[in-house]
Amino acid sequence: MTTSAGEAVGRVQRKRGRRIQQILTTAAELFGERGYDGVSLEDVAERLDVTKGSLYYYFSSKDELVTAAIETLGNDWTDRLERLRAAQDGPPAARLRGLIRAHVAIAVNEYPAALRLFLVPGTWPQAQRTRITALRRRHDQVFRTVLTEGVESGDFAVVGIDVTLQVMHAAMSQAPLWCAEGAPGERDRTLDELADALMKLVAR
Amino acid sequence: MTTSAGEAVGRVQRKRGRRIQQILTTAAELFGERGYDGVSLEDVAERLDVTKGSLYYYFSSKDELVTAAIETLGNDWTDRLERLRAAQDGPPAARLRGLIRAHVAIAVNEYPAALRLFLVPGTWPQAQRTRITALRRRHDQVFRTVLTEGVESGDFAVVGIDVTLQVMHAAMSQAPLWCAEGAPGERDRTLDELADALMKLVAR
Amino acid sequence: MTTSAGEAVGRVQRKRGRRIQQILTTAAELFGERGYDGVSLEDVAERLDVTKGSLYYYFSSKDELVTAAIETLGNDWTDRLERLRAAQDGPPAARLRGLIRAHVAIAVNEYPAALRLFLVPGTWPQAQRTRITALRRRHDQVFRTVLTEGVESGDFAVVGIDVTLQVMHAAMSQAPLWCAEGAPGERDRTLDELADALMKLVAR
Amino acid sequence: MTTSAGEAVGRVQRKRGRRIQQILTTAAELFGERGYDGVSLEDVAERLDVTKGSLYYYFSSKDELVTAAIETLGNDWTDRLERLRAAQDGPPAARLRGLIRAHVAIAVNEYPAALRLFLVPGTWPQAQRTRITALRRRHDQVFRTVLTEGVESGDFAVVGIDVTLQVMHAAMSQAPLWCAEGAPGERDRTLDELADALMKLVAR
DNA sequence: GATGAATGAGTTTTCATTCAT
DNA sequence: GATGAATGAAAACTCATTCAT
Numbered sequence: 001m002t003t004s005a006g007e008a009v010g011r012v013q014r015k016r017g018r019r020i021q022q023i024l025t026t027a028a029e030l031f032g033e034r035g036y037d038g039v040s041l042e043d044v045a046e047r048l049d050v051t052k053g054s055l056y057y058y059f060s061s062k063d064e065l066v067t068a069a070i071e072t073l074g075n076d077w078t079d080r081l082e083r084l085r086a087a088q089d090g091p092p093a094a095r096l097r098g099l100i101r102a103h104v105a106i107a108v109n110e111y112p113a114a115l116r117l118f119l120v121p122g123t124w125p126q127a128q129r130t131r132i133t134a135l136r137r138r139h140d141q142v143f144r145t146v147l148t149e150g151v152e153s154g155d156f157a158v159v160g161i162d163v164t165l166q167v168m169h170a171a172m173s174q175a176p177l178w179c180a181e182g183a184p185g186e187r188d189r190t191l192d193e194l195a196d197a198l199m200k201l202v203a204r
Numbered sequence: 205m206t207t208s209a210g211e212a213v214g215r216v217q218r219k220r221g222r223r224i225q226q227i228l229t230t231a232a233e234l235f236g237e238r239g240y241d242g243v244s245l246e247d248v249a250e251r252l253d254v255t256k257g258s259l260y261y262y263f264s265s266k267d268e269l270v271t272a273a274i275e276t277l278g279n280d281w282t283d284r285l286e287r288l289r290a291a292q293d294g295p296p297a298a299r300l301r302g303l304i305r306a307h308v309a310i311a312v313n314e315y316p317a318a319l320r321l322f323l324v325p326g327t328w329p330q331a332q333r334t335r336i337t338a339l340r341r342r343h344d345q346v347f348r349t350v351l352t353e354g355v356e357s358g359d360f361a362v363v364g365i366d367v368t369l370q371v372m373h374a375a376m377s378q379a380p381l382w383c384a385e386g387a388p389g390e391r392d393r394t395l396d397e398l399a400d401a402l403m404k405l406v407a408r
Numbered sequence: 409m410t411t412s413a414g415e416a417v418g419r420v421q422r423k424r425g426r427r428i429q430q431i432l433t434t435a436a437e438l439f440g441e442r443g444y445d446g447v448s449l450e451d452v453a454e455r456l457d458v459t460k461g462s463l464y465y466y467f468s469s470k471d472e473l474v475t476a477a478i479e480t481l482g483n484d485w486t487d488r489l490e491r492l493r494a495a496q497d498g499p500p501a502a503r504l505r506g507l508i509r510a511h512v513a514i515a516v517n518e519y520p521a522a523l524r525l526f527l528v529p530g531t532w533p534q535a536q537r538t539r540i541t542a543l544r545r546r547h548d549q550v551f552r553t554v555l556t557e558g559v560e561s562g563d564f565a566v567v568g569i570d571v572t573l574q575v576m577h578a579a580m581s582q583a584p585l586w587c588a589e590g591a592p593g594e595r596d597r598t599l600d601e602l603a604d605a606l607m608k609l610v611a612r
Numbered sequence: 613m614t615t616s617a618g619e620a621v622g623r624v625q626r627k628r629g630r631r632i633q634q635i636l637t638t639a640a641e642l643f644g645e646r647g648y649d650g651v652s653l654e655d656v657a658e659r660l661d662v663t664k665g666s667l668y669y670y671f672s673s674k675d676e677l678v679t680a681a682i683e684t685l686g687n688d689w690t691d692r693l694e695r696l697r698a699a700q701d702g703p704p705a706a707r708l709r710g711l712i713r714a715h716v717a718i719a720v721n722e723y724p725a726a727l728r729l730f731l732v733p734g735t736w737p738q739a740q741r742t743r744i745t746a747l748r749r750r751h752d753q754v755f756r757t758v759l760t761e762g763v764e765s766g767d768f769a770v771v772g773i774d775v776t777l778q779v780m781h782a783a784m785s786q787a788p789l790w791c792a793e794g795a796p797g798e799r800d801r802t803l804d805e806l807a808d809a810l811m812k813l814v815a816r
Numbered sequence: 817g818a819t820g821a822a823t824g825a826g827t828t829t830t831c832a833t834t835c836a837t
Numbered sequence: 838g839a840t841g842a843a844t845g846a847a848a849a850c851t852c853a854t855t856c857a858t
Contacts, residue, residue, distance in 0.1 A: 012841075019842090037241030040827060052828085054843050062828065159401040163394070167401055170378035171371040178370055190367070197363040197371055200405050220817095244852060255819050256853085266853060420820070425643040428823090445649030446847060461851085462822050471851065567809040571802070574785040574790055575809055582782035598775070605779055609812050617832060628838095652831060664832085666839050 020058055020068075023048060027069040032114050036066060067131055073114060074135035077106060081142045092150030096202065099143060100168065101195045104175045108191065112142035112176040140165055147202070162202050171198060224272075225264055227252060231273040232384055236315060240270060252355065261404040271335055278339035281310060285346045296354030300406065303347060304372065305399045308379045312395065361405035368405050375402060428466055428476075435477040440521020444474060475536050481522060482543035485514060489550045500558030504610065507551060508576065509603045512583045516599065520584040540545060548573055555610065564610035572609050579606060616727055632680075635660060638739065641679040644726050648678060665716070679743055684724060686747035689718060693754045704762030711755060712780065713807045716787045720803065724788040751775055768814035776813050783810060 026047050030039045041062055045052045059065040084102050088095045107114060143165055150156035158164045171194065179190050230251050234243045245266055249256045263269040288306050292299045348368055354360035362368045375398065383394050434455050438447045440580060449470055453460045467473040492510055496503045551573055558564035566572045579602065587598045638659050642651045653674055657664045671677040696714055700707045719726060755777055762768035770776045783806065791802050 016841080035239070035241070037239070041829090042827075050842095051844055053830085053845070056829070056831095057842065059233065060829095160397050160405065163397045163401045166382055167371070167375040167398070170374040174370065174374035192311070193364050193367045197367045197405060200363065200407065201401060203404065203407070223817095245854090246852075257820075257856085258818050260854075261817060424820080443649070445647070449850090450848075458821095460849085461824070464850070464852095465821065468850095567812065568805050571805045571809045574786065575779070575806070578782040578786035579779040582778065586778055589821055601772050602774045602779070605775045605813060608771065608815065609809060611812065611815070612766070631838095638844075653833090654831075663840050665835085668833075669838060 003156065021072070023055065023058060023065070024069045026066055028073040028111075028114075031066055031069055032073070032111060041065075071131055071135065073111065074132075074139065077110045077111070077114070078135070078139045078142065080106065081139070085142055085146065091154045092146060092153060093199065093202070095144045096143075096150060096156075097195050097199055099146060100198050101191065103172050104179070104191050104194055105108045105171060108176050108179050108187065112180055114173075114176075140169065143168060150202060155204075158202055167201060168198050209210050220262075225276070227259065227262060227269070228273045228276045231269055232315075235273060236277075242244050245269075253392065275335060276317065278336075278343065281315070282339070282343045282346065285343070286309065289346055289350065296350060296357060296359045297403065297406075300347075300350045300354060300360075301399055303350060304376065304402050305366055305395065306375040307376050308383070308398055311376060312383045312391065316384055317369055344373065347372060354406060359408075361408040362406050372402050372406060429480070431463065431466060431473070432477045432480045435473055436481040436519075437521060439474055439477060440481075440519060441550050449473075471536065475539055478536065479539060479543065481519065482547065485519070485522070486543070486547045486550065488514065490549070493550055493554065500554060500561060500563045501607065501610070504551075504554045504558060504564075505603055505607055507554060508580065509599065511580050512587070512599050512602055515580060516584045516587050516595065520588055522581075522584075548577065551576060558560055558610060562612075565612045575609060577605050578601075614685070617781075628670075635667065635670060635677070636681045636684045639677055640685040640723075640726075644685075644723060653677075683743060684745065685723065686751065689723070689726070690747070690751045690754065692718065693751070697754055697758065702765045704758060704765060705711075705811065705814075708755075708758045708762060708768075709811055711758060712728060712784065712810050713803065715784050716791070716803050716806055717783055718748050719784060720788050720791045720799065724792060725787075726785075749805040752781065755780060762814060770814050779813060780810050 023044070027039075027044050030044055030047060033039075039051050041055055044065070045055055048054075055065060059068065081099060081103060085095070085099060088098055144161065147156065147158070147161055147164065151158060151161065175191070175194060179187055179194070182190065227248070231243075231248050234248055234251060236287055237243075245256050248269070249259055259269065263272065276376065285303060285307060289299070289303060292302055347364065351360065351362070351365055351368065355362060355365065379395070379398060383391055383398070385391075431452070435447075435452050438452055438455060441447075449460050449463055452473070453463055456462075463473060467476065489507060493503070493507060496506055530570060552569065555564065555566070555569055555572065559566060559569065583599070583602060587595055587602070589595075590598065628696055629729055635656070639656050642659060645651075653667055655663050656677070667677065671680065677767075693711060693715060697707070697711060700710055756773065759768065759770070759776065761775055763770060763773065787803070787806060789808070791799055794802065
């Protein structure tokens, strides 16, 4: 044996991790598209080209799978926004607009389905709601930071920070529902318009 | 017999109509709370204190019941907003704000559940979506009229009428999710804030 | 209408009751034969010539059905023994022997399966155990009464009342396992022997 | 190399044997506690801290594992009783009582679960029943020998040898169900009582 | 009009078993 | 020897729908 047992364990673990990610990605897509009740484990399994039973090897229930899927998707998304914010500089207005634009671009282009995951938590079993709320809070924080900065520097004028964040979040989450159609070029213009409209919320 | 057959028929019809309204109201509440798949006909029947079978006397399928429930609720709501608008006068800003304020008040106080009915149409069976879209359009029209007037009169400055309506609608529909808690007094203040924030979208 | 609504309700209730009894009898037979895990609801349904779904109309889970089945069977049995005891007279020995003989006759001829229902409660889901224990206690009481009488009158001499009852119960419950075979005539002789053997437990 | 290939094979065999014993002991415990259907191979594997797959290296099916487990347990038990009987002397009554006392002590203290293994063979798949019956017969033989001797010597008077053995066996197997509770001291007294009660079955 | 009963198709879940590594 | 992964068949349970009364 040229590899130690430890390495072997590590390799197996990594492989398992990759498989789980695969499942979660697929699940997130499907549940995002059609909601909790709209997707059966059969559906998930079929898209992965395995049998239902296999899913139970990794997750002990539909609820657990869904929770994990939401968590993964939400964290990935927030990570990207956080990295973007960390990399930004310039005046608050430019930075906030950048975040908004990035958020709706991800929403519309990559997770057209995610709306349902965060927007309507009432649909989910109780267990999931807590997690979703936590994710949502972390997600909010990215925008709150920039917004607060702008308000304190006098660049922004808002009715209230909380209410402004709520409006932004609502509008961004909804975006996929009405921006999905149209050619890519047109879509980009629509997204720009949306970002511009939301920036009015902080205009002096 | 002092009543003619015609009157008897009429009376029966009215009674039937009232029963149907009862069912629709209850159904709208439940479906609004928990979504299409989250509510079984058993649930609806139980809340009405009848049996599942009876529902089939009035509606030939779950879908039909749901469609009718959405329609009723949506029309009632829009009717109220239209009456309000017809009764309004004064400058566009005051009128638009009045409409927004009335809308969120209805949403939060009376149909806290309606969010799901209009906001996430993807959840509904295809048949319903068409109706929902139509309702949504009629609903939009109320706001669009005032918004267009204000823009044309130069009272409002917007990025785009469509995008502004979308943002407003999204924010108003979401409102019940974050305004539900708190004492009535505090809630009113939150709704005022929301209306103020949305008015920034049309500020010059 | 010649029958009042009350009568109609009563008739429906009775019909429902009869149906439930039918199901319970069948279920008790099957579960007695093959145990909790050995019988699927499909099995029960098939024997009743209905579909699984129908069972759920009357019982909300397999556990509930099983519990009810055990309860019914246990109560019927005890009722019969109690009636027998009430009708008996004569010296304690004759009465005790009569009870024992009746008990094993019922066990062997009518509920050859019941053994598992009372003898090995560990097999059953926790919820059922409580009920089974209660049934068992009521059942014991029939024998305890006569046994105590005999001891107090000096007709019986026992090592201890509790231990004697336990031995009797164990032996009677087991009987179907080794008395089932043989012609009816031979079987009767075996049951007589068993009753005689158990009477030695109380001999002076 | 100081050990020959043969010795190596032997060592491996012994190791294999020990592993098998380990599995069988664990399996016997679990199956005794919860019955055939109540225990999954996953349960057995987990308790042994191996994976399900590994069990298939030693046993080709669940049935085979269960059969072997029962066999082992039953043989051990009978061996101990046979050795005890071989070592006994004195009058038949003392010897029979000794056997009974030893049997219930083992049952209650060591295999509180074994009841299900022997008492309710109907639970087991057909294949196992034959083996269980054989074991049971061997087990019976120990008691039958002493009982017969006592009857022939005139020390015992019984209704019938078979029926007496059946009653004894039933009572002893049940013992764990009602002797399990209480402090060790009290438990011993209960077991003594049980032995005394059973001795009445052979009293002149 | 209304109800109780029944159905059947679909969904979640479990588990003995197989197998490549 | 042992493991992780996968399978497939069967089980419990749900629910929209139908229908005789």
